[in-house]
Amino acid sequence: MPTLFGSGIKRREDPRLITGRATYTDDVKLPGLIYLAILRSPYAHAKLGKVDTKAAKAAPGVLAVYAGADITDRVVPVPCAWNVPNCNLKTPPHPLLAHQKVRYVGDGVAMVIAESRAAARDALDLIEVDYEPLKAVTDPERACQQGAPQLHADVPNNLAFTWVVAGGNADEAFAKAEAKVSLRIVQQRLLPTAMEPRAAVASYNAGTGQLTLWATSQNPHIHRFLCSVMLKIPEHRVRVIAPEVGGGFGSKIPCYADEVLACLASMDLGRPVKWTEDRSENYKATIHGRDHVEYVEMCGTRDGKITGLRTRVYAGLGGYASTAAPGVPTILHGLMYSGAYTIPNIHGTVHGVYTTATPVDAYRGAGRPEATYLIERLVDTLAREIGMDPVEVRRKNFIPKDAFPYTVATGLTYDSGNYHGTLDKALGMLDYGAFRAEQEKARQQGRYLGVGVSSYAEICGLGPSQVAGAVGFGGGLYDSAVVRVYPTGMVRVYIGTKPHGQGEETTFAQIVADEFGYPVESVEIVHGDTESTPQGWGTYGSRTTAVGGTAVKLAAQRVKEKAKKVAAHLLEANEADLEWKDDAWVVRGSPDKRKSFAEAALMANVAWNLPAGVEPGLEATAFFDPTNFVYPFGTHLCTVEVNPETGQVTVLRYIAVDDCGPPINPMIVEGQVHGGVIQGIGEALQEMAVYDAEGQLLTGTMMDYAVPKASQMPKIETAHTVTPSPVNPLGVKGVGETGTIASVAAVVNAVCDALAPLGIKHIDKPLTPARVWAAIQQAKGNGGGR
Amino acid sequence: MIPQTFDYVRARNVGDALKALAAKDGTKVIAGGHSLIPLLKFRLAQPARLVDIGHLDELRGVTEVRRGAKIGAATTYRDLLESKLLAERYPIIAEVTSGIGDLQVRNKGTIGGGLAHADPAADMPAVMLALDAQLVLRSKRGKRTVAAREFFQGAFSTAMAEDELLIAIALPPLPRGAGTAYVSFEQAASGYALAGAAAVVKRSRSTVAHCTLAMTGISDRPYLVRAAEQLVGTQGLPDAIEHVAAQAAAGVEVNGDIHAPADYRRHLAVVAARRALQKAFVRSKK
């Protein structure tokens, strides 16, 4: 029988999603529902005086109004849950509603609960707040200089932490180096822009003391834990349901104040409370991504051997340290400074800096796109410096295929890889030599063609819980599954991860159905409700399949082992004499003596005739804690033409060759790569969150924040190589973030390659026509732009 | 994104709408709602009452008027695209319209709403200037016609009075054999013009007999480039076109923003103007 593993069947979740029959948080309607609206600071930085709620309280339909002072003593501030050690981390309290000070435009100041959404919104305009504006600073490098406005009383120079990674002796390597290059790189702020904004419905039952929260969460168990902490109610009385979640990209990992405020309101008012943000609120109040200013250097030999890498990074955190924020530019970024290469000497310093801007946290790739980008920009810059083809420099420095497991200078041990394999495949798809010839010809005609290479290795499948503990992550990183077989043989699988667009309702069913010899229709995957799913840690860090999928596989195997005992009993045979064929056990040598898995499942469930010592029922739970992370890798190639007159960049071809181990569903893998690449191209060419000098977000709506549109994006050509990971029995690695991690550098490298004849070395992304044009003007000495 | 409370009336006919506007009680017209509703949601506009004219047949459709055409103010972009008459007589209308918004915007958004809104980066106003469109306005007080060239008075500001309704857009005939073109550089997020140029060029044997050039997206309002006349009498060679295009933003206070600093936008104006003139020239009949 052909296996489902490896087959590109259609996503089973899609019909309900694309026909409007999915239930998102905002679709949840309960009797007596009332509505919450949050007043948000219009100032980036201000002292908070009196918050006068009298008029708002008297407005029609208004049930209650709270300011920060009303709740401070009742709740625990929003915790930062990634306390990275050895970096002098300072995480000053993050009140649920601002108290004494506001620290970014969008900081919650007061809340209104009313009978209708409109009444709640209207009443916001009636709240009078005394603000005493202070100076704003949104640039992380400037924010930690002497004299910058201070956000928190006990955080001098706004320095939340200074974290160092070191391996080998970078200073010595640079001192001795034959060639050195350096760049100043800005990795601009981005707005995650999940299609569904955040929402919450909280319902507290005073009779049972039970709180139920429907929320847009990538990790309902983490929300349960954090809600119980912030509200000071026992965790077993909190149930969190993340129904359909319309994308997250990291922005729905944190447990925000807003969800918890809805809970508090429901507890006070005894009615269910709904809060739903709109897009402009989402752009201010939901976390942002990236925001680095980096000084980076690479050194090597004249014949292309990389000998050292040094960085000094200013990572903007925004006004407060969001849930996972300190871990993103450190553990998920600095530890990856070796990239796909054998760089013997590495030294990185990362300053985490508070700024008067929306908090920054994990955004698709989280730290790794920033690492890949700076490494890949440096590799190209070094190649140019020594006059070598950038492809050759990469080949020369790749970790060789037979060196795995390989420990890089930062201390991580990569599981498996074949970096030459993906590079060669990508070059073949492009016909690299032919493109270089075409480029040469075009240059003679005054046209600017370029090719960008980006070879990456990334860390995902988070991760061993012991390591999580050691690096200060405030939770475990194992995951879980319960496989429950019904009397009719039908299967439900309850998982601790929380798919929200990635397609695990399909891929996990493929894993289980294969195990039992079933069609995929016989298996349902259940996720998102802490009441029915086992303790797990959610979906992020491309961990769901490598960790959660393995738990699913293990639980299914356990179920199968038990069913086999039952089958052997029914066949009056020795377990050892049974052979699994298609969907049944067959007694070796007598092919008509067979019991299907479904028959065994029925007997296990009715328990009329079970072997001695076997309990009735057929279900099993598995918790899987990996021994290591997984390290997907690949090479992306991008070719572009730059119009020197207008600065417009046209992507000619985009080729992605990735290796995520054996793909369970190649179509879904391709979809993940497409989505990731599009987000990366958006970052490379057009997306940027911009603040003005007063800390106002200039890109506060989709009229100014350029989310990529289908019509703006190129065709993406994908291919794969398959190098299994030894870390889990499926051999799989994550593929949810690889596209974003690889693509940004591929595009920027291509544009810089195209403009090399003009002497242009680097342009900061996004490479908008205006920026490219300005760089060209400057290179031509026309002085235009800046 | 919840508007302030407002009343809503669905006009039964134009007279009804004019009556509502004459009350001068904070009533605003709504047609397709594509510009107005976002303003309401942001509470940047807080009208007490909306009078809906989007469905009124008397304001919709394209009719033939001698050698020209008349477009009802509430005609949707989609209807413009489907009009055979416009395709034959003013192909520039389809050229500009196909680049406005997306399908949903074009299905609902109206030409009149777009012009009345007077966004300084909107595409259609430049075309209206280039075609010398005449905008027919009505109020309880009477009817008057204002040239598009007088209509736009600044960002989101027009010659219309509070109680006036835009009824129709009258397009005079194009010079026989004229070529037209609209070229724009789109802002990546909004799709509006960073710089847009609409050109009309007529040739008479080997020389240019008529040339108009209108710009949008550059400053607080769309404008005609007077220097376009300098193409008349030339053979329309690249140098002559370049000479005119170079003046596309001359003497204009050019906008700068995060998408296009002023120097870049000024440059794009020149490029858009050159390309539009070239296209219109090539499309004109010898």
Ligand SMILES: Cc1cc2nc3c(=O)[nH]c(=O)nc-3n(C[C@H](O)[C@H](O)[C@H](O)COP(=O)(O)OP(=O)(O)OC[C@H]3O[C@@H](n4cnc5c(N)ncnc54)[C@H](O)[C@@H]3O)c2cc1C
């Ligand atoms: C997503 C999106 C993308 C867009 N992209 C583009 C683009 O690329 N280029 C571009 O040029 N435009 C673009 N637009 C703008 C679009 O062209 C306008 O929103 C639309 O034409 C407005 O027409 P409407 O009928 O919806 O007007 P409404 O929103 O109903 O009204 C707009 C204004 O005009 C007034 N008004 C309407 N009709 C009349 C009338 N007959 N008489 C007097 N006053 C009237 C209203 O009171 C209001 O002040 C875009 C809009 C959206 C939403």
